[in-house]
Amino acid sequence: MKKLLFILSLFLGIQNSQAQVSGRLVTNAGAPVPFANVLLRDTRDSANLAGAATTETGEFRIENTRSGHYMLRLSSLGYVTRELPAFELTSVQNRKDFGDIILEEEAGQLQEVYVRAAKPMFQQEIDRTVINVESNVLSKGSSALEILQRSPGVIIDERTNGIALNGKNGVMVMINGKMMRIPVEQLLAMLNGMSANDIEKIELITTPPAGYDADGSGGLINIVMKKDKKPGTNGSLSLTAGHGWGEKATGSGTIGHHTGKIDLYGSYTFSRDRSRSNFSAHGSEIAAIVGGPATFEFRNVYKPLRNNHNLSGGIDAQLSPKITVGGNIGYINSRTSSQVFNQAEYILYPDSLLLFNGHVDGNSRWRNTITSVYAEKKIREGEKITFNADYLHYNIANNTIVNSSFLDENGNQAGSGGENQFAADQSGFARTAIRVGVVKLDYAKQLSKKTKVETGVKTTYTESSSLSGIQELINGEWKPRDEVANDLAVTEGIGAAYLSFHTQFNPSTSLAAGVRYEYARTQIADGRTGENSVDRRLGKFFPSLFFSKKLNEKNELQLSYSKRISRPSYNDLSSFVSYNDPISYFTGNPLLKPTITNNLKAGYHFYGYSVSVLFSRDDYPIVQGQITPGGNGDLVYISPQNIRYQNNLTFETSIPVKVTGWWSMNYGFVGGWRQYKLDYLANWFVKSFLSYSANFSQSFRFAGNFSAELSGWYNSASYGGNARVSGFGAVNAGIKKELKKNKGSVQFSVTDMLRTMNIRNSIGVLTEDAFHTRAYVSYNAESRRFPIMKLTFSRSFGGTRTERRQENSSSEERDRVR
CATH class of the missing domain: 2.40.170.20 (TonB-dependent receptor, beta-barrel domain)
Known part of the structure; x- marks a missing residue:
């Protein structure tokens, strides 16, 4: 155990010595610009050397960059494309943080753009089965409880107010990763009153990793609500x-x-x-x-x-x-x-x-x-x-x-x-x-x-x-x-x-x-x-x-x-x-x-x-x-x-x-x-x-x-x-x-x-x-x-x-x- 802790402390002390470019894209109002494209280009020939997409909070980060002269090109649907002035990275000054970068909205942008992608109703991952509720035609007319009743391996027993997964009791129910510590009778009533229209997916987790609490011998049911992206x-x-x-x-x-x-x-x-x-x-x-x-x-x-x-x-x-x-x-x-x-x-x-x-x-x-x-x-x-x-x-x-x-x-x-x-x-x-x-x-x-x-x-x-x-x-x-x-x-x-x-x-x-x-x-x-x-x-x-x-x-x-x-x-x-x-x-x-x-x-x-x-x-x-x-x-x-x-x-x-x-x-x-x-x-x-x-x-x-x-x-x-x-x-x-x-x-x-x-x-x-x-x-x-x-x-x-x-x-x- 002492050796493990010593090795861990060495690892925690390691700092990334590679060059890094970072920043955050925002609107004039300060709202983040998610999923924008960020390109790192060579100032000599404008060649694209690396790229990244901004996170939901508008942040981006490009790592493992060599010394040299570069510029950034920033673009996103509905915003004016912007190129930043050239800058230099050296072995001594190997990090460049641009802070908040403002992208202007296009005056003639489309008012509404609908993008639809169909996911399979069921997906199997290493520790769980995922039910994509949005792929269910009847989701908007159902409750969360009805969706669970139709999920593979889930048994809802309303006689005894029980929930079983794959034939086993001891199942914990979570909503957005938060376990519902309430009586099962009340939990079933709450799920019966919850519209499936607000649910993105349901995860049936049979073998949770160590980061999850150990409670729940029968497994975990995680109901993930929809998360909107725009500010x-x-x-x-x-x-x-x-x-x-x-x-x-x-x-x-x-x-x-x-x-x-x-x-x-x-x-x-x-x-x-x-x-x-x-x-x-x-x-x-x-x-x-x-x-x-x-x-x-x-x-x-x-x-x-x-x-x-x-x-x-x-x-x-x-x-x-x-x-x-x-x-x-x-x-x-x-x-x-x-x-x-x-x-x-x-x-x-x-x-x-x-x-x-x-x-x-x-x-x-x-x-x-x-x-x-x-x-x-x-x-x-x-x-x-x-x-x-x-x-x-x-x-x-x-x-x-x-x-x-x-x-x-x-x-x-x-x-x-x-x-x-x-x-x-x-x-x-x-x-x-x-x-x-x-x-x-x-x-x-x-x-x-x-x-x-x-x-x-x-x-x-x-x-x-x-x-x-x-x-x-x-x-x-x-x-x-x-x-x-x-x-x-x-x-x-x-x-x-x-x-x-x-x-x-x-x-x-x-x-x-x-x-x-x-x-x-x-x-x-x-x-x-x-x-x-x-x-x-x-x-x-x-x-x-x-x-x-x-x-x-x-x-x-x-x-x-x-x-x-x-x-x-x-x-x-x-x-x-x-x-x-x-x-x-x-x-x-x-x-x-x-x-x-x-x-x-x-x-x-x-x-x-x-x-x-x-x-x-x-x-x-x-x-x-x-x-x-x-x-x-x-x-x-x-x-x-x-x-x-x-x-x-x-x-x-x-x-x-x-x-x-x-x-x-x-x-x-x-x-x-x-x-x-x-x-x-x-x-x-x-x-x-x-x-x-x-x-x-x-x-x-x-x-x-x-x-x-x-x-x-x-x-x-x-x-x-x-x-x-x-x-x-x-x-x-x-x-x-x-x-x-x-x-x-x-x-x-x-x-x-x-x-x-x-x-x-x-x-x-x-x-x-x-x-x-x-x-x-x-x-x-x-x-x-x-x-x-x-x-x-x-x-x-x-x-x-x-x-x-x-x-x-x-x-x-x-x-x-x-």
Whole structure:
């Protein structure tokens, strides 16, 4: 290690001794001129010796120039071409910085120029699959959630509010590189209210490098929003109206002003979604609380109304050519009111009958504030240092009122737990507050033309408190139920450091290697007594390696390895309790262990076709919705649990087909062998199975700026924990009209046009739990009753801006709040 640090310090001390010419092109107003051409010419014969293009901030740099006499020629579409006076470079004075250079706009320039380039819908890179959303005809009529549902290998489970990638949970979701540390239910609602019109691409990152936080054993999903390039005042507007079982509406707007040195930006989105879903279940179990063995029939209807507000704003300022600072604040307010109707019949052996009718009114509110500041300093060419500091505050409240009856066939109160065990009137409450502070420092240096080094440190401190319980109305007085009350305090500190190298051996061969070390201490205490129930320390190295070799212009081979971790979400660790029915409750699990994952991937690419094979090993993966004893052992607790391991051997391919100039197709497939061991039950087992996910799209372009798309996806049957999930999928269609003169677009789309979103679950089919449960559940999403139809209008206006927003140092904390 000492030798490595000594070599690194020598490398960091190396200074580029080659001659260099630099500067920055700006307009009269001081705005940058991006993507302009800069030519270095010999004064003797005006021969072009070297060239460069300006960056998004108007900067250019030409290196490795010999001593001599030169001049610069500057040109860009819409600007007057300019030649600068001759200058000299010598071995002593080998650097020339022109500073800001003004380019005059042409008086007779074109008012509007449209440049359109089509990208393939799917692209395979060394560590990720990229979905180019703009290449999807239906993107403007879809939400971000619908785009994810149609992405290869992504499974959105709205029953359990879960996200899986390539058959694995523990997936982190990022927006512009910033992880969304919010409850998954709220995350899905936010993505459902986010217009895909604002999305450039979605990255499915299966083997992230060391520069990314190690959290996310199942991989990362990064949603990249569109970034406009031109300076000035700009904005966009998108309006969506729709209907399924209930009304849908989304309105979003953005505005920004970019002068070249100051960037002000803000956005607001409101979404409203009235929905409906239902499920039915039948089976058997042995529950002492109702008197022993019983068969049951259960019917549920869930009617939520979600209203979400998302407001953000910020400023970036370039104090000098080398120093940039900025800050932003985001606020999200989400309210969900819901009605749940439950009916159940319990037949007790030999001939007793119990009838349950329940009505649950729920009201939940979630508020989230994120503040961030950053500073970036360019020390010299190819060398910079970046500082980030974030503070996150989450406040979640959930209240329920239960009105129910639980009677035997004679109309008497049922149950053996006393007169208050199944009170007709109950109320539940849950309060969770989470505070997170993050500080991060990163350093990057270009050691040479071929080698770059990056390093950094980060510290995170989290405090979380959770209070929940259920009360019963007995003789006009609310009385708490001690067996379902919880008061929990969690503190966690994480320190991390990483080092990575990237080397381009030659134009066809590259290697990136890195290592990240993270140390975490998690303490969980009873809020009433202050005694610790958990005091866990974990320190681990997380190496990564990426190799790419172009065999020729048509063929490329890629290999990668990474090690990851998924820490339990703060909500999963909380011992909250929420009412489900008289004998079962949802709760968390303070004893959850983190998941450690090793990923090994090989990929091969030929033109637009790609094939890859991924092997991964998860130790202690977390599965949701598992049945365990609770209370005094007679209540059914539905909670997350660790299983011992899971192995995955995954095959992935993407096949684009262009039939004609107006008809194109794309087919994707992700699937393979899965194996896991469940050992949290007394009757443990090992399960192996095959599963897959497939998707297709058919895109058509017609005269008159009309286009249409037919697409679909299907997830095969699979297993998780002690349950089997049947296959499910959907077919979608839509048509879009681009208005003339850049007046926007109008699009009509239909989701699940064949009404196939039915998911069937078989619980307890692999081994016996404490209640000998056998349950068969059939879930119907909203679109099963009526397809979801949406009409969308979207338009951009004004100039556009160059975004310079930094990735928050708190990115990996947000997704742990679920």
